Amino acid sequence: MRRGLALVEVLLAAGLLAALGGAVLLMTGQSVDALRVDRVRMGAEELCRATVERFGRGEDNLQARLSPSVEAGVLTGENLWEQMPEVYAAMGFPRAAEQARRDGLAMKVRLRRGAEPGLDVLTCEVAFRATRLPERVVYTRFLLHDHVH
Amino acid sequence: MIMCTERRGAGALLVMVLVLLGVLAVAGGAASVQRSGTGRTYGRLVDGRLLLDAGDAALTEAIAHLRRSADGAGALPGVCEDDWRVVLAGAFLTGAPRATGRVVHPLRARASFAAQGIAIGDVRVDVVVAYPGLAAPPSGQVALPRQGVLELAVRLEGDRPLLGRSARVVRQRWIFYATEAPGAKGRHLLTFVLPPHPLGTVIE
Numbered sequence: 001m002r003r004g005l006a007l008v009e010v011l012l013a014a015g016l017l018a019a020l021g022g023a024v025l026l027m028t029g030q031s032v033d034a035l036r037v038d039r040v041r042m043g044a045e046e047l048c049r050a051t052v053e054r055f056g057r058g059e060d061n062l063q064a065r066l067s068p069s070v071e072a073g074v075l076t077g078e079n080l081w082e083q084m085p086e087v088y089a090a091m092g093f094p095r096a097a098e099q100a101r102r103d104g105l106a107m108k109v110r111l112r113r114g115a116e117p118g119l120d121v122l123t124c125e126v127a128f129r130a131t132r133l134p135e136r137v138v139y140t141r142f143l144l145h146d147h148v149h
Numbered sequence: 150m151i152m153c154t155e156r157r158g159a160g161a162l163l164v165m166v167l168v169l170l171g172v173l174a175v176a177g178g179a180a181s182v183q184r185s186g187t188g189r190t191y192g193r194l195v196d197g198r199l200l201l202d203a204g205d206a207a208l209t210e211a212i213a214h215l216r217r218s219a220d221g222a223g224a225l226p227g228v229c230e231d232d233w234r235v236v237l238a239g240a241f242l243t244g245a246p247r248a249t250g251r252v253v254h255p256l257r258a259r260a261s262f263a264a265q266g267i268a269i270g271d272v273r274v275d276v277v278v279a280y281p282g283l284a285a286p287p288s289g290q291v292a293l294p295r296q297g298v299l300e301l302a303v304r305l306e307g308d309r310p311l312l313g314r315s316a317r318v319v320r321q322r323w324i325f326y327a328t329e330a331p332g333a334k335g336r337h338l339l340t341f342v343l344p345p346h347p348l349g350t351v352i353e
Contacts, residue, residue, distance in 0.1 A: 009161075009162065012162060013162070013165060016165050016166065016169050019169065020169045020172055020173070023169075023172070023173050023176060023177075024172065024176055027176035027177060027179070027180045028176075030180045031179070031180050031183055034180065034183050034187055035183075035187070037187070037188075038187040038188075038190075038191065041191045042191065045191070045194065045195060049198065115257055116210060116213050116214070116257055117213065117217050118213045118216055118217060119209070119210060119213040119257075121257070121261065137195060138265065139198065139199075139202060140202055140206060140261050140262070141202065141205070141206070142205065142206040142209040142210055142213075142257075142258065143209075144209050144212055144213055145213075
């Protein structure tokens with residue numbers, strides 16, 4: 001009668017357990033990575049959306065923060081949180097600069113004045129790198145002038 | 150007895166392999182579900198917002214064209230075939246008893262959102278309410294502004310895989326109308342005001 005497991009069986013069991021542990025660690029890593037990708041994407045989307053919501057009204061004086069571009073009637077700006085950190089902190093992004101450095105965020109804002117008579121077009125684009133491929137989110141808002149009469 | 154032990158060992162190994170495969174399947178499935186779930190949630194969020202923005206842009210552009218037309222530019226070829234000064238004056242005369250269903254083409258919004266896979270249709274504009282009474286006020290007086298409601302609707306379609314459906318965005322806006330005293334040539338001055346803020350938005 002044989003007691004216990006043979007050496008081959010022990011080695012096989014150990015190998016299986018190691019493979020199982022490795023697979024579980026791999027899956028856990030993938031889950032953590034999926035959460036990170038999701039966090040980066042959602043962070044970039046939130047920043048882009050909040051910018052359009054905050055400055056996407058005729059009452060806002062966003063043009064004061066933007067610079068004229070070579071294209072006539074178009075004003076542009078980049079990474080607005082650097083120019084007005086207090087505004088972005090009030091918008092819920094007190095660590096926007098840190099977030100941008102960590103996640104490789106780059107914002108471009110473009111305001112086309114008088115795209116149509118009485119109408120401006122505001123576009124905010126945030127590029128980011130959540131995976132190997134660069135991604136971007138773009139939101140556009142049409143702004144009606146308040147006073148035309 | 151030895152054969153029995155070997156069978157038990159083989160059975161134990163088989164059970165371990167099955168457990169291993171089961172755990173791998175569960176872990177892999179969970180990771181896959183998590184990854185696709187978060188990606189899909191993000192895609193739906195962005196697409197939903199794009200859809201809303203496209204509808205908002207089309208209706209806002211239509212209002213800009215209506216304002217321009219009603220301010221005296223008349224019909225705008227290729228964009229707005231109706232003279233909205235005439236249309237609104239008629240609506241206030243008759244009280245807009247039925248929908249007119251006039252159309253404005255939001256060309257700029259269409260071009261802006263085409264790159265993002267959203268097709269914007271024409272904007273249908275109806276004067277749903279207009280309080281009648283176009284009589285000119287006595288000389289030297291200004292009539293109280295009258296008001297009505299415009300309804301603008303646009304249909305959007307998306308070719309993005311996560312959108313995969315169409316939506317109709319409907320929005321209502323106040324419109325104010327005033328008749329001023331006759332001018333030097335006896336012509337009444339008409340003023341139509343379309344405030345920039347909508348009454349509300351419905352997405353169907």
